Amino acid sequence: MRHFALFTFLIILTFPLLVNGQSKYSVSGYVKDATTGETLIGANVYLKETLKGTSTNSYGYYSFTVPEGDYTLVITFLGYKSIELPLSLDANVKKNIDLQSMSYTAGEVEITGEKKDENISSVQMSKNEIDMDLVETLPAFMGEVDILKTIQLLPGVQSAGEGNSGYYVRGGGPDQNLVLLDEAVVYNASHLFGFFSVFNADAINNVELYKGGMPAQYGGRLASVLDISMKDGNKKSFHGEGGLGFIASRLTLEGPIKKDTSSFIISARRTFVDLFLQKPFIDESSEIYGNSYYFYDVNAKLDYILSEKDRLYLSGYIGRDVFSFSSRETGFKVRIPWGNATASARWNHIFANKLFLNTTVVFSDYKFSFEAEQQQFNFKLFSGIRDWNFKSDFTWFPSVLHNIKFGGNYTWHTFTPSNVSARSGETDFDLGKIIKLYAHEAAIYINDEWTVSDKVVLSGGIRATYFNQVGPFTRYAQNEEGITTDTIEYDNGTSVKAYFNAEPRFSGVWKLNTVSSLKGSLTQNYQYVHLASLSSVSLPTDVWVPSSSRVKPQLGTQVAMGYFRNLNENKYEASIEMYYKDMKNQIEYKEGAQPDEDVKNNQDNNFVFGKGWSYGAEFFFKKRYGQLNGWVGYTLSYTDRKFPDINDGETFPAKYDRRHDVSLVLSYKLSKKWTFGMVWVYATGNSLTLPQSRLFLNGPVDLAALANDQSGYGQIYYEYGKRNSYRQQSYHRLDISATLHVQKNKKWESSWNFSIFNVYSRLNPYFIYFDDYIDEETGEFKLQAKQVSLFPIIPSVTYNFKF
Amino acid sequence: MFKLKSIKYIVMSTLLSTIIFFASCEKDITVDIPESDPKIAIEGYISPGQPAYVFLSRTTSFFAPTDSLSLIASAIKGATVTISDGIITDTLVEVLPSIGYLYVSTQVLGQVGSSYVLNISTQEGEFASAITTIRPPVALDSVWFYAQPELDSLGWAWGRLSDPAAPGDHYRWFAKRLGKDDDFIAPLGSVSEDKFFNGLTFDFAYNRGQKPNSNEEDDNNEESGWFKQGDTIVVKFTSITRESFLFWRSAESQTASNGNPFGTPAPLKSNITGGIGIWEGFSFTIDTIYAN
The missing domain is CATH 2.60.40 (Immunoglobulin-like)
Known part of the structure; x- marks a missing residue:
């Protein structure tokens, strides 16, 4: 019944299209950078007379349809010179537009006149874009520019921890963020405990974050979508850029394969700490000799303009972290490689100017493995997830009043949960069969954005989703004590469990006047793949698992409302957004679960399920351009969880609960040579479970020894208090940077970035532990709480060049 | 014995400490913990x-x-x-x-x-x-000492176990050096279950455990955790119940992961109704190693 109502709504929404009989023509085309030939995403294209128009999609394509007549077509894009073109519309018109980048120097930054204001007029709310030029002037932790850390500075987005590129959006966990790199899902977006993200900023063109009001073309995650587009190669001439930083060096090369029609770009980054942990820098007898850690990333992309109507993009990413350690003392050796690989092939096709099709084939793979040996012991663990994905997305521009998106998406998932093998000498331990889990995931969607009047735009859509876990699969049936009592085998291809759901998406904007608007949205999302973590930090060992007969899909319902206001001719933008999010079928490990309980078992046997909710208000004030730009954001939020089997069934604050969160981001261009950046963050401390009482146990002892009181106080053990009832100290930090541009000549440009992380060396809490000791004077047993902090003040220098 | 968890902790901690070779700092803090009712x-x-x-x-x-x-x-x-x-x-x-x-x-x-x-x-x-x-005892096939070549006279105590064919065995290992320890001591990771080695014969090794807050010299110098040539090591190999296994595993996990960001708070898995702790029956066998 509910679904019927939705479809009726959609039909009503599209009805005006069907009854319209006037002569109308379309104007469409691509918007590109005149110097590099790169397509521009989100450029505004509109008619000066009516202010009606659209913006370019993620392939730089625009199209809209208006009644015949004479118009002036205006194209604007931040950082580019606006263009006005006369347009006489008596037939369908194709206009490809090249925009000239403004020389990005102080005093010369023009304020482009009537900039149409997306943030006021667009129906999309809860969305932020990251300006890559700004990111590069901000302080960089250890010299590595990191878009995920920039995203954390937006209201509604919280850092997962000290120096961590992981992020939480509106009270959601890290697995509830969909991260797309050229439409390929990236399952683990961080290197090295999250200190660095896998995205090499040199290879990134555009970053969009949806915290709510997700359009129907996105799905599969509860909290957010981070849509990252890699740069296209320069179609006009050959260029390169690179840098040498504190821990890594980078090089990017790009150029035309065939001028104006095809191009390539390849970008690579690698850390070099490991090179210094070898001879001649370190003596063979040193303790750290034989230890090594490095990571690297390679991004590559090819694009071809096949014809006026067809474009082809091939892009790929591979990144690996490799850690190795050996101790000659104990003969202990370990090697831990992990990383992502993605590849996508995309084909854009334009049908009759009004219908844009993008078809994508994606491969995505995340792998983790761990090999250890010690004398005759041998231990191996591997896990991962691999997807094959096929999707087609249509954008149909039937009239200037409607923008309809529809499409379908299919994914074949292969999950490899923790598989372990171990041997002692010739004996293999029995750690069960290699487990792989398989699932089909599919979705179809339709969404119409309908300009109802000059004041009102509505968007309504529905996404129908399907998930099916299939065999081969072994279900370990367990009794209450966690002992396997039976195993149930499913054959190749048989259905283990299937889910079918519909997800409505609605949003609307009501323009109060030219500078302010009210927006609202109601969205529902189902999530079929999950990440449950045993530890309190995100680790590469965290394993993705599918929905199954035990694990129901997560369901999130979010309502958001906002007031948007621009000031001073759109130089400043301000917004207040409020949201409430309800989350069902949330997953946690059982209390006290141990890692080895996942072995020779279904991981989901160790899960418990509950619900959660989050609500809050986000305040955002941004100066968009000029010598000084940046923003200040403040978030007030409450996030709770309630699980029957955790915390005696009582509500507890989620790990992601942060009451206050403030970010101040500034970039100041002093002169052609100098740009300064600053970031200050403040956040309420993390919630934590601490012990509440204690006891001493000796373990079975000889009575004689006890009488001699040799056993002292025994071993202390804790009884824990309420889950997450303790708050760590608040987190705050100031980072600053200075960038010095040195323009040698037209062919070679270079800059130095000096960054200082944690300027006032605030010792922010990373974790707390309790040290117990016996006071030698009094013989008293003492406990002392200790707070460990990771990063004090850390300066870094990075040299960057471009040619 | 089969120390998947401890290996993970060791490696993750080493990984972290290797990379964060910048000063990571530690300070004493006061935390406000409410009074609790005694149990x-x-x-x-x-x-x-x-x-x-x-x-x-x-x-x-x-x-x-x-x-x-x-x-x-x-x-x-x-x-x-x-x-x-x-x-x-x-x-x-x-x-x-x-x-x-x-x-x-x-x-x-x-x-x-x-x-x-x-x-x-x-x-x-x-x-x-x-x-x-009280479960029936399971005797070890043999026990021995092996000195690490790089460490001259220090090494671990080894044992060979033939696990009985029926599943459901759980073990806890203790050792005591005659003339040095007053008591049997269980090292961290002392408990194991036969879920992973049911019916198999295999070798395993243990390091030397120590008393909590020990101020013995050899618990605080380079011999800490090692047995030494010349030791007479008495091994007490106990056959325990599943409840004991779960309890001591949770207890040792507390000791090992105290505040460690890679661990989660592990509540004690007690088998007592109306209290906390363990009531356990066990049987044991005794073996002696003359380390040389």
Whole structure:
């Protein structure tokens, strides 16, 4: 019944299209950078007379349809010179537009006149874009520019921890963020405990974050979508850029394969700490000799303009972290490689100017493995997830009043949960069969954005989703004590469990006047793949698992409302957004679960399920351009969880609960040579479970020894208090940077970035532990709480060049 | 024995410390932990041919001052403690009535295959109960010492186990150096279950455990954790119940992951109703290694 109502709504929404009989023509085309030939995403294209128009999609394509007549077509894009073109519309018109980048120097930054204001007029709310030029002037932790850390500075987005590129959006966990790199899902977006993200900023063109009001073309995650587009190669001439930083060096090369029609770009980054942990820098007898850690990333992309109507993009990413350690003392050796690989092939096709099709084939793979040996012991663990994905997305521009998106998406998932093998000498331990889990995931969607009047735009859509876990699969049936009592085998291809759901998406904007608007949205999302973590930090060992007969899909319902206001001719933008999010079928490990309980078992046997909710208000004030730009954001939020089997069934604050969160981001261009950046963050401390009482146990002892009181106080053990009832100290930090541009000549440009992380060396809490000791004077047993902090003040220098 | 978890902790911690070779800093802080209501803390065991020993005390607030007086104050005095093997119900005797704490059976001695119900009622009106059984002992095929070549005279104690064909065996390892340790000591990771090695014969190794807060010299220098050539090592290999295994695994996991960001708070998995701790039956075999 509910679904019927939705479809009726959609039909009503599209009805005006069907009854319209006037002569109308379309104007469409691509918007590109005149110097590099790169397509521009989100450029505004509109008619000066009516202010009606659209913006370019993620392939730089625009199209809209208006009644015949004479118009002036205006194209604007931040950082580019606006263009006005006369347009006489008596037939369908194709206009490809090249925009000239403004020389990005102080005093010369023009304020482009009537900039149409997306943030006021667009129906999309809860969305932020990251300006890559700004990111590069901000302080960089250890010299590595990191878009995920920039995203954390937006209201509604919280850092997962000290120096961590992981992020939480509106009270959601890290697995509830969909991260797309050229439409390929990236399952683990961080290197090295999250200190660095896998995205090499040199290879990134555009970053969009949806915290709510997700359009129907996105799905599969509860909290957010981070849509990252890699740069296209320069179609006009050959260029390169690179840098040498504190821990890594980078090089990017790009150029035309065939001028104006095809191009390539390849970008690579690698850390070099490991090179210094070898001879001649370190003596063979040193303790750290034989230890090594490095990571690297390679991004590559090819694009071809096949014809006026067809474009082809091939892009790929591979990144690996490799850690190795050996101790000659104990003969202990370990090697831990992990990383992502993605590849996508995309084909854009334009049908009759009004219908844009993008078809994508994606491969995505995340792998983790761990090999250890010690004398005759041998231990191996591997896990991962691999997807094959096929999707087609249509954008149909039937009239200037409607923008309809529809499409379908299919994914074949292969999950490899923790598989372990171990041997002692010739004996293999029995750690069960290699487990792989398989699932089909599919979705179809339709969404119409309908300009109802000059004041009102509505968007309504529905996404129908399907998930099916299939065999081969072994279900370990367990009794209450966690002992396997039976195993149930499913054959190749048989259905283990299937889910079918519909997800409505609605949003609307009501323009109060030219500078302010009210927006609202109601969205529902189902999530079929999950990440449950045993530890309190995100680790590469965290394993993705599918929905199954035990694990129901997560369901999130979010309502958001906002007031948007621009000031001073759109130089400043301000917004207040409020949201409430309800989350069902949330997953946690059982209390006290141990890692080895996942072995020779279904991981989901160790899960418990509950619900959660989050609500809050986000305040955002941004100066968009000029010598000084940046923003200040403040978030007030409450996030709770309630699980029957955790915390005696009582509500507890989620790990992601942060009451206050403030970010101040500034970039100041002093002169052609100098740009300064600053970031200050403040956040309420993390919630934590601490012990509440204690006891001493000796373990079975000889009575004689006890009488001699040799056993002292025994071993202390804790009884824990309420889950997450303790708050760590608040987190705050100031980072600053200075960038010095040195323009040698037209062919070679270079800059130095000096960054200082944690300027006032605030010792922010990373974790707390309790040290117990016996006071030698009094013989008293003492406990002392200790707070460990990771990063004090850390300066870094990075040299960057471009040619 | 099979120390998947400890390996992970070791590696993750090493990984972290290797990379963060910049100063990571540590400071004393004050945390405000509310007072808690005391619970009965029980540690009781029974083994073949031996009486039952039950140690009774109360949990205390986390930061409550602790010296020998307060420890004595936390002991439970005058409780009525009984065990029953289904035939005889024996009331345990308080060895030192002025202190309380230790209660010992006088009529019931442990027997392989029997079950024992423990009942406790305190003068303050609290009740606690638990049940356990004594599983048959499993002897090690052999035990030996192997000195690490790089370490001259230091090494681990090794054993070879042939696990019985039926599943459901759980073990705990203790060792004691004659003339050096007063007591059997269980190293971290002392418990194991046959889920991963049911019916197999294999070799394993243990490092040397130490007493909590030990100030012995060889627990604080480079010999810490190692056995040494010349040691006479007595190995007590116990066959325990699943409840004991779960309890000691959770207890050792607390000790190993205290505050570690890679661990989660591990509550003790107690088998006691009305209290916290463990009531366990176990059987054991003794082997001796002359380390040379």
